[in-house]
Amino acid sequence: MTERTPVPNWAGGPRQNNPGPSDAQRDLIMKLIDEKDIDDEQRKWVLDNIDTLTPGREGKASEVITRLLKLPRKSGASAKWASFPDIPAGRYAVDSNEGELRFYQVWRPKDNPSVFRLYVLHGPDSSPVHFNAQNAIMEKIHADIEGAAVRFGHEIGACSQCGRRLTNRISRELGIGPICGGRMFEDDFKPKVKAARQAIIDRGEDPDEEIDDDA
Numbered sequence: 001m002t003e004r005t006p007v008p009n010w011a012g013g014p015r016q017n018n019p020g021p022s023d024a025q026r027d028l029i030m031k032l033i034d035e036k037d038i039d040d041e042q043r044k045w046v047l048d049n050i051d052t053l054t055p056g057r058e059g060k061a062s063e064v065i066t067r068l069l070k071l072p073r074k075s076g077a078s079a080k081w082a083s084f085p086d087i088p089a090g091r092y093a094v095d096s097n098e099g100e101l102r103f104y105q106v107w108r109p110k111d112n113p114s115v116f117r118l119y120v121l122h123g124p125d126s127s128p129v130h131f132n133a134q135n136a137i138m139e140k141i142h143a144d145i146e147g148a149a150v151r152f153g154h155e156i157g158a159c160s161q162c163g164r165r166l167t168n169r170i171s172r173e174l175g176i177g178p179i180c181g182g183r184m185f186e187d188d189f190k191p192k193v194k195a196a197r198q199a200i201i202d203r204g205e206d207p208d209e210e211i212d213d214d215a
Contacts, residue, residue, distance in 0.1 A: 021061035150175035
């Protein structure tokens with residue numbers, strides 16, 4: 001059995017009034033607690049205190065990373081915390097457990113797309129979702145990735161992938177921009193565009209009309 005060092009002593013307890021770990025340190029910590037043989041008490045402490053770890057090579061975040069690196073890897077069992085690699089970075093709309101519509105953004109670093117951060121969007125602002133709540137939300141998005149992306153576009157009037165306003169009527173109908181739609185739906189996108197165009201024409205509207213929300 002591996003002898004464990006109690007995690008609450010790893011970084012001298014929570015620290016306040018600091019900027020938290022760097023982006024690279026945060027991503028590495030999340031990756032390590034996914035890969036290493038870390039018990040529930042240790043995991044909980046890291047997740048509860050990650051935002052209060054001082055950054056830098058000599059900071060407390062570095063101390064936690066060093067401790068995590070020394071732990072053995074998980075053997076056989078799959079990681080408890082999934083990274084949902086098939087959910088691309090973007091914005092999504094899903095219902096909460098209470099049936100209320102919520103908007104989220106999945107962020108992934110370009111140099112390491114196997115990790116992610118999840119933010120809840122409220123107006124022009126956003127807040128990070130606590131790690132313990134991320135899996136349930138990502139599961140909701142994962143159940144219908146394309147549907148959650150399109151729903152965001154329909155509700156907000158902006159492309160879920162690039163964030164640009166959807167000013168063309170057919171893009172509004174599809175809930176996603178033409179370039180991002182081609183990337184997300186691939187070969188299925190052209191038939192979707194054709195069907196959306198016909199639906200708009202059947203309503204007596206111009207599918208190529210530009211929409212001005214401020215008008």
